[in-house]
Amino acid sequence: MTERRSKASQSKAEPRPADEIDISLQSLGQCGDFGALAHYADPAYYSQCYRSRKQDVNYYVRLARKQTGNILEYGCGNGRVTIAMAQAGARVWGIDLSKPMLNDLEQYLSQAYPKLGERITLLHGDMRLLELEQRFSLILAPFNVMLHLYTRQDIELFLQNVKRHLLPGGQFVCDVSVPQISDLARSPHKHYKAPSFLHPVTLQKIGYAERFEYDPIRQLLLVWMEFQPEDGSQPWTVPLTHRQYFPCELEAYFGHAGFASVEWTADFSDNPPDAATDSLVITCRV
Numbered sequence: 391m392t393e394r395r396s397k398a399s400q401s402k403a404e405p406r407p408a409d410e411i412d413i414s415l416q417s418l419g420q421c422g423d424f425g426a427l428a429h430y431a432d433p434a435y436y437s438q439c440y441r442s443r444k445q446d447v448n449y450y451v452r453l454a455r456k457q458t459g460n461i462l463e464y465g466c467g468n469g470r471v472t473i474a475m476a477q478a479g480a481r482v483w484g485i486d487l488s489k490p491m492l493n494d495l496e497q498y499l500s501q502a503y504p505k506l507g508e509r510i511t512l513l514h515g516d517m518r519l520l521e522l523e524q525r526f527s528l529i530l531a532p533f534n535v536m537l538h539l540y541t542r543q544d545i546e547l548f549l550q551n552v553k554r555h556l557l558p559g560g561q562f563v564c565d566v567s568v569p570q571i572s573d574l575a576r577s578p579h580k581h582y583k584a585p586s587f588l589h590p591v592t593l594q595k596i597g598y599a600e601r602f603e604y605d606p607i608r609q610l611l612l613v614w615m616e617f618q619p620e621d622g623s624q625p626w627t628v629p630l631t632h633r634q635y636f637p638c639e640l641e642a643y644f645g646h647a648g649f650a651s652v653e654w655t656a657d658f659s660d661n662p663p664d665a666a667t668d669s670l671v672i673t674c675r676v
């Protein structure tokens with residue numbers, strides 16, 4: 391794996407690291423580090439990227455409609471799922487470690503839906519550690535939130551925290567991408583180009599490519615997101631680190647943490663997962 395320094399990326403990320411910092415696959419892989427948060431430093435771009443991803447939102451809204459009590463959502467981000475659940479009548483507690491994402495959600499609610507904001511409580515914190523007094527009948531971690539738990543200790547702390555906040559008989563539901571061997575085997579030197587796009591805030595036309603590095607020992611996939619403005623201004627690169635959880639490994643973690651009746655479905659349907667499944671949806675109780 392190549393060591394590299396990325397200075398350009400630092401202007402876009404939160405928290406903003408020192409001028410000279412080593413950003414490489416070797417140095418990343420800790421909760422809350424640059425690879426965990428940089429992608430979320432630009433919430434408008436995040437929303438634009440995932441605006442057509444609706445199947446998961448509809449799935450979580452259906453779950454929320456069945457709830458009478460409060461819902462706890464880990465990694466609520468800038469509210470893609472949170473807002474839809476609150477619009478369906480749910481009361482949601484959202485926790486996230488990214489201040490830009492939470493600020494964006496707060497601002498959106500206060501401008502567009504001040505009434506809806508009364509049904510949403512936002513908290514800045516680490517999903518492994520933040521302790522609330524409330525207990526919930528439904529706890530969620532939508533859209534690969536758990537891929538930001540990089541080590542065995544991270545996931546064990548997180549699952550204990552989920553258990554701590556579940557009411558007796560309560561449900562925990564999350565979804566994670568299934569690792570694809572062909573994706574993990576991509577050359578770290580190949581740049582995968584995607585179509586240029588208009589940035590939603592700056593309105594700059596920006597060329598975009600991705601490069602992937604995989605650490606098979608720590609099971610970490612690092613995506614280098616490369617942005618190249620077409621007006622010739624300074625390019626930048628954003629790292630995104632995801633832990634790759636193989637399904638049977640996850641089953642072992644849930645079992646070890648004391649969860650029972652762990653059920654898997656495929657891609658927000660009622661079907662069992664198979665070789666074509668992208669998102670593994672996991673539903674379990676203590």
Ligand SMILES: C[S@@+](CC[C@H](N)C(=O)[O-])C[C@H]1O[C@@H](n2cnc3c(N)ncnc32)[C@H](O)[C@@H]1O
Pocket residue numbers: 421422426427430464465466467468469470471485486487488491515516517518531532533534535538
């Ligand atoms: C892929 S986004 C999903 C956001 C939202 N659930 C959605 O569906 O759009 C992952 C979220 O997890 C948050 N996150 C990463 N590490 C975290 C941690 N240790 N504690 C709380 N949130 C975390 C990120 O800030 C980001 O908002």
